Amino acid sequence: MSAGRPTRVTVIGAGTIGLGWIALFAAHGLDVIVNSRRPEAERIVVDQLRLFAETMPGGPRDPAELAARLRFVPDLATAVADAEVVQENAPEDRDLKRDLYLAIAAAAPPGALLLSSTSTMPPDEIASDLDDPGRVVVGHPFNPPHVIPLVEVVGGTRTQPQAIAEAVAFYRSVGKVPVVLRKPVPRFVANRLQSALLQECIHLVREGVVTMEELDRVVTHSIGLRWATVGPFEAFHLGGGAGGLRRWLTHLGRGLEQSWQELGHPRLTEECIDFLGAEADRTYGSGNHDRLSVERDLKQNAVIDALSGIESQRRQS
Amino acid sequence: MSAGRPTRVTVIGAGTIGLGWIALFAAHGLDVIVNSRRPEAERIVVDQLRLFAETMPGGPRDPAELAARLRFVPDLATAVADAEVVQENAPEDRDLKRDLYLAIAAAAPPGALLLSSTSTMPPDEIASDLDDPGRVVVGHPFNPPHVIPLVEVVGGTRTQPQAIAEAVAFYRSVGKVPVVLRKPVPRFVANRLQSALLQECIHLVREGVVTMEELDRVVTHSIGLRWATVGPFEAFHLGGGAGGLRRWLTHLGRGLEQSWQELGHPRLTEECIDFLGAEADRTYGSGNHDRLSVERDLKQNAVIDALSGIESQRRQS
Numbered sequence: 072m073s074a075g076r077p078t079r080v081t082v083i084g085a086g087t088i089g090l091g092w093i094a095l096f097a098a099h100g101l102d103v104i105v106n107s108r109r110p111e112a113e114r115i116v117v118d119q120l121r122l123f124a125e126t127m128p129g130g131p132r133d134p135a136e137l138a139a140r141l142r143f144v145p146d147l148a149t150a151v152a153d154a155e156v157v158q159e160n161a162p163e164d165r166d167l168k169r170d171l172y173l174a175i176a177a178a179a180p181p182g183a184l185l186l187s188s189t190s191t192m193p194p195d196e197i198a199s200d201l202d203d204p205g206r207v208v209v210g211h212p213f214n215p216p217h218v219i220p221l222v223e224v225v226g227g228t229r230t231q232p233q234a235i236a237e238a239v240a241f242y243r244s245v246g247k248v249p250v251v252l253r254k255p256v257p258r259f260v261a262n263r264l265q266s267a268l269l270q271e272c273i274h275l276v277r278e279g280v281v282t283m284e285e286l287d288r289v290v291t292h293s294i295g296l297r298w299a300t301v302g303p304f305e306a307f308h309l310g311g312g313a314g315g316l317r318r319w320l321t322h323l324g325r326g327l328e329q330s331w332q333e334l335g336h337p338r339l340t341e342e343c344i345d346f347l348g349a350e351a352d353r354t355y356g357s358g359n360h361d362r363l364s365v366e367r368d369l370k371q372n373a374v375i376d377a378l379s380g381i382e383s384q385r386r387q388s
Numbered sequence: 389m390s391a392g393r394p395t396r397v398t399v400i401g402a403g404t405i406g407l408g409w410i411a412l413f414a415a416h417g418l419d420v421i422v423n424s425r426r427p428e429a430e431r432i433v434v435d436q437l438r439l440f441a442e443t444m445p446g447g448p449r450d451p452a453e454l455a456a457r458l459r460f461v462p463d464l465a466t467a468v469a470d471a472e473v474v475q476e477n478a479p480e481d482r483d484l485k486r487d488l489y490l491a492i493a494a495a496a497p498p499g500a501l502l503l504s505s506t507s508t509m510p511p512d513e514i515a516s517d518l519d520d521p522g523r524v525v526v527g528h529p530f531n532p533p534h535v536i537p538l539v540e541v542v543g544g545t546r547t548q549p550q551a552i553a554e555a556v557a558f559y560r561s562v563g564k565v566p567v568v569l570r571k572p573v574p575r576f577v578a579n580r581l582q583s584a585l586l587q588e589c590i591h592l593v594r595e596g597v598v599t600m601e602e603l604d605r606v607v608t609h610s611i612g613l614r615w616a617t618v619g620p621f622e623a624f625h626l627g628g629g630a631g632g633l634r635r636w637l638t639h640l641g642r643g644l645e646q647s648w649q650e651l652g653h654p655r656l657t658e659e660c661i662d663f664l665g666a667e668a669d670r671t672y673g674s675g676n677h678d679r680l681s682v683e684r685d686l687k688q689n690a691v692i693d694a695l696s697g698i699e700s701q702r703r704q705s
Contacts, residue, residue: 087629191643213610214627221610248609256597257650261610265620266647267588268611271581272620280573287619292565293530293538293578294585295615300687302604302612303582303589308668309684310531312404313677317665324656326508330583333574336648339641348634351625360630367626370617370698377694381687 076244077155078102084160085109085116088188091216092158094123097140098132099245104142106150113143122361123217126368128246128375148178156241160188168197176201184237186210190262193255194227205231208238211259218368220248223259274335283350299374393561394472395419401477402426402433405505408533409475411440414457415449416562422460423467430460439678440534443685445563445692465495473558477505485514493518501554503527507579510572511544522548525555528576535685537565540576591652594660600667616691
């Protein structure tokens with residue numbers, strides 16, 4: 072990667088996550104090579120870009136302008152031959168990823184930064200067959216990557232610290248909020264938290280305490296709103312009054328430990344999946360995926376804009 | 389309670405939660421009787437109202453105007469004698485609450501709606517000594533009640549359905565988003581979800597995967613933002629693409645069950661509380677509680693405003 076901000080990025084895979092990266096990189100003026108084995112890749116990407124262009128952070132973009140920054144190169148070696156950054160979005164299959172990284176490493180310039188969107192495999196797993204895996208870094212986005220700011224950055228035992236620093240700088244340059252994990256942990260941080268919450272959500276709906284719609288309404292109108300503005304630790308630090316988190320934990324710690332004992336442990340049987348699937352279709356409909364996704368993303372952008380407005384007022388005062 | 393919207397509300401207890409209700413009810417033009425045993429209650433409430441007035445939904449209010457709607461009545465029987473609605477915020481002590489409800493029931497008009505902010509005790513517990521507990525309903529707010537929209541509404545086995553309906557209508561009339569629980573469950577819904585997430589947050593910080601600040605940054609920039617706009621079920625329904633939640637669970641269900649096995653189980657030892665307390669003080673400071681709380685609430689209001697802006701645009705289009 073050259074000293075300045077990279078200008079040539081290769082995106083491998085054009086599924087939902089790949090598409091989000093493609094839209095984001097193009098919107099930030101990068102030249103994007105799209106590598107996909109889907110025969111119809113160009114048509115699908117250009118078509119989907121129209122939807123993504125509506126929900127770009129900072130306001131809608133011209134889809135034709137975004138599409139003009141893309142070049143479709145179905146051959147992997149050719150696609151990465153001149154890349155400064157590669158963002159890989161292949162399926163979560165260990166053998167497939169290992170083979171892919173062997174092929175990428177053989178064809179990409181030695182200075183290229185090799186970023187993986189994987190949500191499950193640290194660099195030690197996907198780059199284990201490489202002689203020098205020093206520039207392989209996980210850059211795990213949250214869906215959709217063009218909207219949600221977080222990127223979890225994860226290095227492996229042989230990753231160069233410099234590569235981590237470059238990944239952080241690169242993601243910041245396209246408006247992301249990177250957080251570097253200090254230790255590998257299965258499924259990284261955000262998905263573990265999401266999984267912990269979802270377990271209790273499924274329990275409460277299965278038990279008939281609330282419907283799915285009511286559960287979602289509870290979350291959006293309390294903890295979701297709270298956690299969009301302050302994280303859980305800051306929230307409880309403030310909840311403790313002048314004594315902070317220490318006071319909160321001292322007063323409520325026993326109740327908190329007790330509450331952990333009381334959390335539910337649902338089983339995802341076929342019957343349970345059927346029940347939840349049917350309830351979701353009934354509650355949110357089916358066949359309206361694109362419209363609901365656009366709505367979600369417009370709302371998410373509105374929240375981001377509102378919060379950055381408050382931040383900049385604060386800095387000026 | 390009379391047929392129209394209540395105009396006379398008695399708030400019992402003027403701690404943090406009571407104060408939030410007082411501010412909210414006054415801002416909605418209700419006549420508020422404040423019943424508190426603190427000798428300095430009037431001075432404290434009027435002083436704190438200044439802070440709350442800054443962060444009222446819809447914009448700052450004149451604290452003197454809010455204060456003008458309050459009357460301080462230290463004697464409980466007198467305070468509830470003419471109430472249409474009572475919102476009780478006494479400490480979470482079962483015996484204390486039971487005695488309190490005996491005294492309230494003896495002095496309040498028979499038609500008064502008796503609402504409790506308790507976060508732990510369903511009506512069957514706090515009203516068990518009453519001959520007729522039919523009008524006792526839990527209305528559990530999220531802190532601070534003048535900002536966070538959710539109120540969890542919980543009835544008991546002897547609660548009148550009409551009282552639940554009146555509680556819902558009353559909370560809606562002051563801008564809240566009530567959700568009625570269909571079954572009692574310990575700690576209700578939102579706090580159980582919060583507790584599930586916090587358990588994993590503490591685990592990850594204790595294990596050194598991320599610092600407290602990094603953990604909070606992960607949440608605010610991914611799942612917090614997401615859950616402010618769509619609840620977890622809608623989020624995964626959209627995450628499943630055209631196949632919805634059913635497809636998502638069918639593809640990722642096994643991984644999800646596996647992830648539940650991998651969640652952490654921290655113990656809240658004294659040492660752990662010390663560690664987290666010190667980290668919170670270092671990260672967020674101490675002695676700046678009021679300023680950080682105002683900042684949190686301005687941000688939360690900005691998010692609420694942004695989302696209601698999007699909703700009304702959508703309805704017009």
